[in-house]
Amino acid sequence: MIRERITDKEATCLLILFLLGSSILVGIGVRAKNDAWLAGILGVVFFIPFALIYARIQSIFHGRDIFEITILLYGKVFGRILIIIFSWYSFHLGALVLRNFCEFVHVESFPETPLIVITLCFITINIAAARSGIEVIARIATFCLPVVIILFLLMEILSISTMDFNNIKPILGNGFSKVADVGFSSFSFPFAESVILLGVFYTLKKRESAVKVYMKGVLAAGIVLITLTLVNIFVLGNMIEDYYFPSYASFSFIKVGDFIQRMEGTIAISYVLTSFIKSSICLFVACKGIAAVFNLNHYKFIVIQTGLIMAYFSLILYDNIEEMVDWFQNIYQFYAIPFQIIFPLFIWVCAEIRNRSEKRDQSGKGKKGV
């Protein structure tokens, strides 16, 4: 089998789209109302040390995926338990993204079509993408990113006429503690979700590129998300919390002349692309994880079944959209702690210790040799 390789540029595109996936849909830090943008900035700031940790793990073990690393550090039994935890998270996240997006399509465009039909249609492309491998997903990401960015810029420029810049005041009207609280939830969604990409970045070409990719990707995605949040606040004001899909709502106010109006259908394109990339990566990593647990030769054989289970799982998660939004805003950030913070810390500490001792061993041997 040819080893898959992705370039730094592709990896950055992948990371940006991954971070934008479903977060542009439901918005970040909406609970902080018109301070949501501050919460977003806080989220980025909180996340930067963790991004460095993730990148560090990848660059210590260059060319190995997170599953190999875990087994290497924790042995076959405990390592496998960690892998199960990690792939569960990836699987669950994939299902969440899928549900999010399909719920959006169901609510906004196809209320009469059953949710299962939309989900099955959408999981088809995820399965196809995960089966074709990470190189193909990465190359599709390079196609998608310009489309997504251009669409957003266009929409944001067009919606200038509907903006009310006073909406941003009062800054910190609800107190700093609220912003800090929401800042934590925007840390866990979407930024720290990029822990999943540890299962992907083993394909990077150079040892140093992990840090660069993480920093560039997180900053770029942060800028896009915060601008978007600001636009939403300027357009919607404090009502931002009342919408399930704030950016969709704010772009629906666009009206330039008689011809350009109701442009929100166009922005749905970027929702599709980002959600597609994100859930495909999740499915890919989950399948790789399952393959690693059972020590399979190749993950490709199980993609279809895992994808189908993911689709069904996303269907049974919630009964309706209110439940989903409530879970996302109140439970998710705590649920994600073990996967986003504890798991990487576990790996990182152990990896550093091992790395140091190995270096000492090598230098010791060197001295003996002299």
Add this chain to the structure above:
Amino acid sequence: MLVFVILGYALLSIYEFFPLYKENKQKEFYVNLVLGIISFTMAILISLRINIPSPAEAIKIVINYILKAFAM
């Protein structure tokens, strides 16, 4: 509905399982079989409109419990 599910899975198994079985990839075959059975049961349950308990509820209860414990 149920007929569609069974038909779909029959086609899928011809596409997926038989090649694996023929190539004698036992481990892959069994893992895939287990996953296939899980997804098949889920599909049937969904098609019969039987409510499957959602793990989201359980997670919510556990997390609320832990949060309360910390807040104490």
Add this chain to the structure above:
Amino acid sequence: MVIIVEKNTKKHIFKKAKSFEGKTKDEKNTNNSGKLTKSLNRNITIFQSSFSNDDTVIFRKFQNQYSDKIKCCIIIIEGMTDIEHINRRVIEPLQNQVFQRPKSSVNLVDEVQNKVLPVNDVRQSTRLNEMIKAVCYGDTVLLLDGCDVALIISSRGWESRPISEPESGKVVRGPREGFTESIIKNVSLIRRKIKNPNLKFKLMELGKQTHTAICITYIEGIALDSILTELEQRLNRIDIDGILDSGYVQELIQDEPLSPFPTVGSSERPDVVVAKMLEGRVAIIVDGSPFVLTVPHILVESIQINEDYYNHFLFGSFNRFLRAASAIATISIPAVYLAIVTYHQEMIPTQLLISISASLEGVPLPTSLSLIIMMLIFDILREAGTRMPTAIGQAVNIVGTLVLGQAAVDAHLVSSPVIIVTAISGITTFMHPTMIESVVILRLVLIIAASFLGIYGYLIGVILILLHLLSIRSFGVPYMMGLTRLEEHDGQDSWIRAPWWSMTLRPKIIGARNQIRQTSRHNR
């Protein structure tokens, strides 16, 4: 039309092909003893039994006018041989020249070969198989009385089409000559453009019944060995009874036989083929087909047209942009129209929405169905138009404009926007003739996807197509090369056509062996 007789020059390139003889079983059955006898009449009988029930084979017996002892017979097939050449260069000297019969029989053959026949390609043979095969190829076998060795005289010559401008891929600016059905002419057309000993021609023979000659052409030092060996392997795997066009070979050596996208290129123009060879590709010439294949073939080549390179680079780039845009438009427009009209009507400005819904008034079919039917009718008209004689073609055109036109709208069979959409989509199809096959299929797939899930269905379809495009390869080269991973020098000849003085490198991977096209950046 001027019909010219192909002269029997350059016959030497067939020698390699000749050495393939004796492989098939049916030839061995015709061979009784495998050897000739010393008696001329008996030899003739052997040949006659081999060619029984074939009246086109001519056995012409004659003797020298000065010596009765020198009796000969030539065996030729009518229509395959250059009769004039045989008359003047073989029969005439043998009849009229004075020469003595040497004592030993072998010497007679030597004598005739060395002193009598003024022909450049003559060889001796003792094997019956070889001789029968030579006759089938259009060569002449000369039997001499008292000798068990025969002479095979190259005399192939048949009437073939002269070099003319090909019907496909017409150009305003650029060379107008095109390949013909004759492999020799095609080889010479390529050789005339690359006057270089590094230009290599490898001959093979394919088809158990037809023995079609196939020539692999490449420039040594530019073409990659890996592509070459892979191609040879694939060609050697072919086990088919007959090859009538290069399309057979194309389908048999394709990477993705189920893909609607072509992974082997074909062109009727020598300048196109040579340009591709200069980029490191390998060409395959098939006898009897004016379409020369090139591998590897990637997607970018469908929007690269030879005229881009001959015109001003800005104009070329603009045309290329138009081609790329229309490629996307032709498969997207019907699906997007359908999605918006059926599911996302809020996106249409109110005025336009009113006029569209007015036109939908009284139309019995749903938009999706009428769109599919109109696309099918368009494809039927296109297919009918290509096969029709020109006189009947006009009738088809008139009927077609009625069906796809105002009459259909007036009869309330379809709505007028559907006709406009079909027309735009249909016209843009012809911007890239090599892609018609795939475009027709993809368009229908996208229409069906959009009729289920609106714009989301369309996007799902597009993503599936992109995934497919990104995962297939042609002879180890990624199919989307040049369109993704735009790094240095990579985008010069894909979305745009950079000016010649700046295209210093060959495309990556394909031209990896000899990357440098021009040494200096500043040679303008």
